[in-house]
Amino acid sequence: xxxxxxxxKIDRQHQQSLYPGQREALTRRGLGASxxxxxxxxxxxxxxxxxxxxxxxxxxxxATIEEAVTAAREAGLTPFYRGA
Numbered sequence: 001x002x003x004x005x006x007x008x009k010i011d012r013q014h015q016q017s018l019y020p021g022q023r024e025a026l027t028r029r030g031l032g033a034s035x036x037x038x039x040x041x042x043x044x045x046x047x048x049x050x051x052x053x054x055x056x057x058x059x060x061x062x063a064t065i066e067e068a069v070t071a072a073r074e075a076g077l078t079p080f081y082r083g084a
Contacts, residue, residue: 017059017077018056018059018060018072018077019052019055020080020082021042021044021048021052022052022053022055022056022059023056023072023077023078023080024042024080024081024082025038025042025052025053025056026052026053026065026069026072026077026080027072027078027079027080027081028041028042029053029065029069030069030072030073030078030079035049035050035053042082053065053068056068056072060072060075
């Protein structure tokens with residue numbers, strides 16, 4: 001099932017799995033951290049955090065980062081920290 005040039009995103013929406021960086025960024029956002037705070041805590045660039053969060057929105061098939069935080073929590077994908 002594809003639609004235009006964004007067809008690959010539609011398939012990923014239904015995957016319901018996230019990469020570890022996405023899970024950690026969502027965990028930290030759910031605790032109220034900003035992108036710069038998440039980047040510092042994770043030791044990555046701010047752009048990387050934005051990529052993690054945007055990818056999570058697509059993967060979970062939601063419209064906003066806040067919805068992604070909730071969806072990940074409800075799916076049992078968060079909380080998550082590297083080394084946990």
